Amino acid sequence: MFLRLFDLRAIGSHAATIWVGQLAVMAFAITDTLVAGRFAPEALAALSVGTAIYISIYVGLQGFVQALLPIWAQLHGAGKPLRLGYSVRQSLHVTAVCAVLGMAVLLQGGPIMRLVGVPAALQPVVSDYLAIQALTLPLALLARVFNTFSQSIGRPQWVTGLQAGGLLLKIPLSIWFTFGGLGVPAMGLPGCALATFITHVVLLALMGLLLRRDRSYRPYQVWQRIERPDWAELRSFVHLGLPSSIAIWVEVTAFTMMSLLVAPMGTTAAAAQQIASNLAAVLFMWPLSLAIATSARVSYWRGARQPDNAVQALRSGLLVAATSAALAALLLALLREPLARLYVQQASVAGLAASLLLLVALYHLADAMQVMALFLLRCYHVVTAPTAIYTVLLWGIGIGVGYLLAYGHLPLARGWAGPQAFWGMSALAMGLVAAVFLLLLRRVAKAEQAD
Template structure:
């Protein structure tokens, strides 16, 4: 099987599963929007905070993919199982950090000046999602393991099945019925909690029963913490997780700063951000598949094949991003109307979606780069680039243009300011990452 076919098949399988998970957010956005504009605005703020926390912690665990893929490529199967068990200690620490952040969001809400009328609903929403965080991170570990072994199909089936449960639960819990009081955005969070625990239970059952995992001896007695190994995981995972956190918070903190512009601005931004997140699933899936194959060949001692895989991944991701951006530009009015019925929200969201199309082109390239850079243990440089460009130029620049004005330009008082500066910042980020990856692939080899 050629590398193109291998990557395409792996990426397509991951994409289907990721889209099923993203449909969680799409479902909640549509349900909350149909429930009320206020519920949609509360969901926009609450989901921004949750995504910022979850994706950062998820990034720590996702960064272990090249470790397990290299061991798989080197055919050190038993070490895969031991490595997975040791990573449970790191996962426990990430869960503790995440719970603290989600259960006490008050200071962040006040700092970003989220309207007081929304704060109570947002806090209730996050309190429920705090309970859903542990199974979500543990399931992400299971997903990362399967991706590192180039066997993502079982995860995808679980994600598709969970969507079939999530949709009716979100509708029921939000609107009420059959003895249940309407709960709006908080009801969507309760639906997520139920689905997350169900997915984790099925994942553990498959890990215990499927012959696929037998060579790796995963289901063994948990050893005592191997602190040098856990520290090695942390050196790889924490910068990677922080980099993803900066990337995502530069995206999600927009929702908190935009909230002060009012309900229409928040609701329109939620539509744009939700669409950007859905589109991101395609380059993300390709990046996961590409990085798994790159690490596999590096573990097998063939860096030339690894570089060939990188070139194949770039061709796929650029082609898909160009097609997606073009379709979004053509159909942005119709897509905005799917999410909301308010004509003012639809008009503003449609304008934002044009910027989302530009944003996506750069997002696709940088996503592939940052995943493959982890294969070469390059994690600190992406973090620094993200901090300077995405937080500096993108988020801070958007704030200046939106609320204070800059270089004689009066304050725009619109979400468009944030999307425009973020698109420019992400384009520069992509160019820098390409240069870093080119050097890393030629000069560096990962540690065995």
Template sequence: MRELATIARHAGTVLAGQLAVMAFGVTDTIVAGRYSSEALAALSVASAVFVSVYVSLMGVLQALLPIWAEQHGRGDTTAIGASFRQSLYLALGFTLLGMLVLVFPDPILAWTEVPPAMQADVRAYLIIVGWALPSAMFFRLYTTLNQALGHPQLVTWLQVGALVLKVPLSIWFTFGGWGIEAQGAAGCAWATLLVDYAIAVIAVVLMRRQALYAPLQLWQRMEAPDWARLAAFLRLGVPAGLSILVEVTSFTLVALFVARQGALAAASHQIAANLAAVCYMVPLSLGIAISARVSWWRGTGNEAQAQRLAWLGLRIALVSGALLSGSLLLLRHHLPQVYTADPAVIALTATLLAWVALYHAADSLQCVCIFLMRCWRVTVAPLVVYCSLLWGGGLGGGYWLAYKNEATSAYWSMNPTPFWIGSASALALVAIIFIYLLYRVLRAHK
């Protein structure tokens, strides 16, 4: 019971912060939807590209959590500081890569056939958030460090405070006023940029002044790149980041493929996707909390306790996934009204949420499983499963149903439902395979 309470506190704190971050997207979706359906459609496409890039790069840095948590379990605090400094080189390299994609988005817009009328707004949004990426990546390192230490409270307070700043800024810049012209979807991007740099600066100040970080000796002279250590980071982080890239793009690329169906389909899909992403914060928070605790116990040398906690986390994911999926089904006709007053968008979104409920039930299990497998440094097998099922079965299957199969494409004309059917079915298979893989991994380490 003591471990359950520890995990619950950690997961609850992380969840509060993650929901605050997700509220960034919810805020932007509501603000853009109230501004115009065209702005909401442009935001749907632009945020799909940004999230694909950011979350993938974030996954590389998030994968360092087991390393730092194990060092924490061994009591090797100065090693954490040295490792954190080396991780800055990793963050710099991937930040430059991400900025290249976001600041020059034309190849992606052309490949996904985003309508020309939408491209100017999408491009403006992506360029702005591209320049926000350096601060966002540094803050992700700071977040991962705190989670590994078992002290996510400071991060959560910063994320909640950022939301308080984000909401009025998004409204102001989107609708204009007080000397600023209305900027539509781009206004949401400007608000994100200002908020991201504000919390990154505060994080630096905290790292210098808080007693929590003193034993880590973070503020030493920056060492030259340790190529052996960076290679170890990459062996863990790159497959993890690619796995998240596949998972996220199988989700976000749908927005780009749906864009050709028009503003109604794009706006409805954006609301459904936003609600799915909000629900995802629960298993994500649980995965972070349970993997930090499992890695801590592995660092102390107590493998049996680590494995007991792994199965406990999976049971919690099953229960929480079922509860949230049921809630989506019950409230599917009411939740869209929070985002828009358009009756057509509300009706279509309600239909999509029935499939979102199935999607989340599977998502909850597979998310916690993949975090747990990383505790035992298993990253390549999940990547192969993701590529085969999420891209091949989910995204590819949804595209085939929507555009290539004559019967289904005629039935679901101008409707994103086929993509949600493909994604939910594929994710259910992923969850089953991941549970089996986790079972094999734990048996091999008994």
């Protein structure tokens, strides 16, 4: 029991620090949603599409980097700081490849929009938005390397501080560039993207300064000339990172595809979908933070060759995740109407958004448990099975069946046509994913204890 309380405190403190930073990052998206909503409903609809495309690309790529956390946390637990610093530098090679691939896709947003039937009136604005986001992508991925490294060694404080500080810069810049003033013309939605780019430039400069100057990073000697590619090291990155990246890409695109498939339903549906997806993403920040903190703790114990302690930490994290997710879902269901009105003034949009938030509450319960299980499976290097499970359930049921219901292609569609079908089927699919992941996690954790 003492160990469990000890791990609860360690995980809770680590997760809370990460969470504050994640909320600051999430507030970037909230800022854009609020600013775009005040600028014009069309801008909010365009943001829904642009965000869906950008997140579909970015999250899959950053998932590759985030998947390296267990490797680095195990090196930390094994007491090998210089080896850890070397591994971080090697990760820059794969980060550069990810950045180039991501930029190339983002600059081809037009064909993607035409493929899913995004209204022609929204496409030029979304294209301008994505062009600026393409420039931001390499900076965001480098920031993710810094964040993952800091989290792996149990030092998320600087990450949180930088993310919170970035928000203080992002908010006024988004308002200024979107609405114009002081000699700057009103840019509309692309102004939000430009504010994000400038903020990332500043943040990355500060991260580089910290790696060189801050004493908590000195033992790892990260700030050195980058060595030539170590193919053995890079293969280990690919072995863990590629399946994890694909899994996260499938998960996130199952989420973001809802926005793209809702877009042809009209401005009201697209705007309500943006509100629902934004709140779902905000709620997701706590279980994600908890998953990062718990996986770092579990990997640390595994690196120290203490599998029993790893299982205790695993159980502690899952307990906190289940309790907090239930509370968050209840609050969302009770406060759905005032939350919807906070985002937008149009009654039709707010009413539809409020109805979606009931389904978002159910979705969140399942989402919290599956992300915990996913990160913990990654600690045990189980990365291939989750990809297949995600693909079958999230794409097959969440998007596939959801699409058929939403557009009236199934007899059950009466009363389910519209965005509600996507959220209902996605909640069901996510619940099945969580159940399968937890069963798989229980098996692999017990197997390591028995060895």
